[in-house]
Amino acid sequence: MNLLGTWIAAGLTVAILSFLYRDNPFYKFAEHLFVGVSAGYWVIYIWAFDVKPMLIDEFLRQAGVEKWLLIIPAVFGVMMLMRWVPRTAWISRWPISFTVGIAAGLALTAQVQGYIIPQIQATLLPLVSIGKTTSETIARSFNNIMIFVGVVCALLFFYFSREHKGALKVGSKVGIIFLMIGFGASFGYTVMARISLLIGRLTFLLQVFGLR
Amino acid sequence: MxxxxxxxxxxxxxxxxxxxxxxxxxxxxxxxxxxxxxxxxxxxxxxxxxxxxxxxxxxxxxxxxxEGWQYSYVLLFGLALVLVTGFQSWLKYGTPFELRSSFMYCYIHIIVPLQATMFALLAFFISSAAYRAFRARTFEATLLLVAAAIVMLGRVPIGKMIWSEIPVVSDWLLNIPQLAAKRGIQIGVYLGGVVMSLRIILGIERTYLT
Missing domain, CATH: 1.20.5 (Single alpha-helices involved in coiled-coils or other helix-helix interfaces)
Incomplete structure (x- = not known):
């Protein structure tokens, strides 16, 4: 059974890689299969980890008010399915509004506390940081200055409420430099991550065909 | 209403x-x-x-x-296969994520290789896109090109063979200038998110209802 699975995996890997030659029926087969199995997988995943434990199991386990409160998300869920009938499709706006309201409420509070404040805290570093040696002091201070200047200038670059003239122009120019280095580094890192995946797939194929 | x-x-x-x-x-x-x-x-x-x-x-x-209607059969087959094995495994083992289950068999032998190869394929397309886009025409484009090259070389042994300090420079680029740029963008995005949330809660922003 495992041998069959390995050959299926190898066949699908080759089918996807065949796109490097040109678009062909093998690639299209694997591509459509990927969409189908991924959709099925996520349906099972969401129902196994979200809906069943949070709604069905909890409804059976809880008692009193806690039990009946679970009716609210269940009703919202069913309202979402009203989109199937054109005449009642407008009802699906209610659960959508509910989810949008939660996201907005969390963005106002948890996002500020969990993301914005920690990011600002991590930027407000001592610009002169004393190390054990002179070179360490210079390196640490230089890095802290770079982070502080980089963050401030990157923010200035995205500040469009005033025309970029004078000091703002200088700041945004420095911001571009940081942004370009940042994008380049991110790009290089992403490429290498993809290359390592490719090496993994090629190693797998070599093992399957007994060449390694 | x-x-x-x-x-x-x-x-x-x-x-x-x-x-x-x-x-x-x-x-x-x-x-x-x-x-x-x-x-x-x-x-x-x-x-x-x-x-x-x-x-x-x-x-x-x-x-x-x-056009390409035959492939829709493949898609529906894949969907049905995973759903059927998922529910069958759920009934048999109490969870579809039991390693011996047919659902996990599909996951390990179909989804994982397809996903990994699909992302691996992107390496070629990113590289070819970069070849066309990354021309050192301006100072900013040159910075982007040099930073990408250093980070890529810093991740492979040949980089160290060229110059032993390349991995150090690569890490520094990722940890200091990239971090600063990313943080600047993130703070901007989150602040934008806060403003948008306020508009949504107060009913000023209603596009989600259309």
């Missing part, structure tokens, strides 16, 4: 989330957590809608014999 009720629901939900954050005591204390659970449940139902949309689109493609 069709527009007012959704706006009131959004306002109440968002407002209660904010109030619960500032008054972390009963009965409001666990409201954010409760809302997150409810959010996950509603999200589960949206998956059914997505599934329905995917099914309708592909069945229509087959019945109307549109």
């Amino acid at each position: 069709k527009r007012e009720v959704p706006i009131i629901i959004t306002f109440l939900t968002g407002f209660l989330c904010v109030i619960a954050f500032f008054i972390p005591h009963p009965p409001l204390g666990d409201l954010q957590q409760r809302f997150l659970v409810w959010y996950a449940i509603v999200y589960g139902f949206t998956m059914v809608l997505g599934l329905d949309s995917l099914l309708k689109y592909n069945v229509k493609k087959i019945t109307q014999r549109k």
Whole structure:
């Protein structure tokens, strides 16, 4: 059974890689299969980890008010399915509004506390940081200055409420430099991550065909 | 009714989330957590809608014999295979994620290789796109090119063979200038998110209702 699975995996890997030659029926087969199995997988995943434990199991386990409160998300869920009938499709706006309201409420509070404040805290570093040696002091201070200047200038670059003239122009120019280095580094890192995946797939194929 | 009720629901939900954050005591204390659970449940139902949309689109493609209709059979087969094995494994083992289950067999031998190879394929397309886009025409483009080259060389042994300090420079680029740029962007995005959230809660932003 495992041998069959390995050959299926190898066949699908080759089918996807065949796109490097040109678009062909093998690639299209694997591509459509990927969409189908991924959709099925996520349906099972969401129902196994979200809906069943949070709604069905909890409804059976809880008692009193806690039990009946679970009716609210269940009703919202069913309202979402009203989109199937054109005449009642407008009802699906209610659960959508509910989810949008939660996201907005969390963005106002948890996002500020969990993301914005920690990011600002991590930027407000001592610009002169004393190390054990002179070179360490210079390196640490230089890095802290770079982070502080980089963050401030990157923010200035995205500040469009005033025309970029004078000091703002200088700041945004420095911001571009940081942004370009940042994008380049991110790009290089992403490429290498993809290359390592490719090496993994090629190693797998070599093992399957007994060449390694 | 069709527009007012959704706006009131959004306002109440968002407002209660904010109030619960500032008054972390009963009965409001666990409201954010409760809302997150409810959010996950509603999200589960949206998956059914997505599934329905995917099914309708592909069945229509087959019945109307549109270009590439044969591949819709493959898609539907894959979907049915995973759903059937998922529910069968669920019934047999109590969870579909049991390693011996047929669902996990599909996951390990079909989904994992397809996903990994699909992302690996992107390496070629990113590289060819970069070849066309990364021309050192301006100072900024040169910076981008040099930073990308150093980070790429820093991740492979040949980089160290060229110059032993390349991995150090690569790490520094990732940890200092890249971090600063990313942080600047993130702070901007989150601040934008806060403003947008306020607009949504107050009913100024209503595009989600259209």
